[in-house]
Amino acid sequence: MEKLLSIIVPVYNKELFLKNCIESINNLNIDKNQIEAIFVDDCSNDKSQQIIKSYLNKYDFLKLVIMEVNTGSPAVPRNIGINDAQGKYITFLDADDWLDETGLPKLVKQAQANDADVAFGHSIKHTEKAVTKLGRFTSYKEANHLVPYEINKIFRAVGPPGKIIKTDILKQNHIQFQHYKFGEDKLFFIEAISKCRNASMNPMPVYHVNRFSQNESLVGETSIIEKTECNLEILEEVLKLSLPKSTEFQALSRIIEVDFIARLFNRKRFLKHPNKEIFYQLFDEMLAILDRYNKNGKNYITADKYKNIYQFLINKEYDLLHDYVKLLTKGGNANKFVKDNQIYFAMPEHLRHCxxxxxxxxxxxxxxxxxxxxxxxxxxxxxxSQVHINKVVLMELYNEPNEQEIPYTQEGNYIYLDSETLSQCDFDFNINIIHDEYKPCIVNMNMPNASKNTKLKRQKFKAEFLNKQKTKSKKPAQYFKYQPLKVKVIKKIYQYKDIEFKHRTNHEVNIGDTVNIVDTEFTKKGIPRLITEDGLVITANKAFVDEVIN
Incomplete structure (x- = not known):
């Protein structure tokens, strides 16, 4: 049978996460004869290869390629996967992440039905604190036959998560990942999407990004200075592509506004950095590259707040820039006021010309x-008056993907909700107003305040509605998504003979005991369990067990 989807997974020292990654592919609600998963190991020196090999006989869709020499980035392994791919579509999966068993197959089916060159689904980020949505602008509705590079802000999310693309687009145009310590995804997808003519999108979760604290990556190890130096090279490569006008605008807008304005300057790390001169030098190098290609960076900045930063840098008004960024980074704590039914930042006298x-x-x-x-x-x-409200949703606290759309009425500058509708919601929530198709606005509890001598005490900026039937609002349980080698018991637990916790043993594990772990398995509902060296099962809930690092 011809393959429908090739899943390409670069691997380097991901033994803790591989089982969850592989099982997420096996759990996909799709005929396994239609897929192939190409794992390309970049000379791992942990147990990654052994783990993948242990699944080769178990799952026919699984393939393993072992590199002879470590390359130091996912670029070459992904290129090998592209060259070997037999599927109509390709998607990329990092070895520490996992795929959504329902969402991805539906997105593939949608793309196939509409002969889409590229399709975008929703990516979900997981941390200890919360589960959040990423890149809403790429997948805010179900739609087909879109011009991909005309989707607003499409190049603001240029990583692998949540995308599938026709294999022929990549092979016929000889599109490959270039080797960078950072940013190879950006260049690859800008070029790839520019060659696509027909796109689909869907708001379903299709990809889950692992950002738990135990996970480390090249991105996390790369400083903002190193990232920006890579972005200089990527900027020049994009300018060499001779992209269509609309595509070039979106691509350059992303690089200039996001990478060289927002991430480089509009951050507290810039304010705290002891050597700000290096930031200014990097910006000037960007200007020099643009000048060589007869481009004016100002033409690619869309947000007013970033236009101000750009102008300060052009004028070399660095003291004003510092004060302005300090104001922006205050966020909800900044002094603000109402004028003409809009909220304005209260600017100090020396910044009022902005x-x-x-x-x-x-x-x-x-x-x-x-x-x-x-x-x-x-x-x-x-x-x-130009802002359009699309819908109102109740969004679960700490768990953005769980939301409930509710009816509302709007009269002038007021929105009205039935109180009974809110009382029927069975989870704790914020009220989230979605406007201009995908942009979220969480309802606040406090009005802006611009008093110079008094400060409005704000415990929390957002209105949080808690279910009275619950004894306490709490964050969702956090589980080990990988196999720790040893855990310490921090709350009373029991051992079980089965992963569904139906058959408990009589042995009680005491607080402070350490337990050696040999495997991780998942319940029918997808809840992880830890398998001990004695063949028994304990919870993987981090509230009860903590990893022991030797």
């Missing part, structure tokens, strides 16, 4: 009102 900085949309919860013989939750909105 383009005013405004909140695109701001919403404040005004409580429960008795209106027309019924109780209504009232939200005051502050925005200009």
């Amino acid at each position: 383009i005013p900085v405004k909140e695109e949309m701001f919403a404040v919860y005004e409580g429960t009102h008795f209106i027309d013989h019924s109780l209504k939750e009232v939200i005051r909105i502050y925005k200009n």
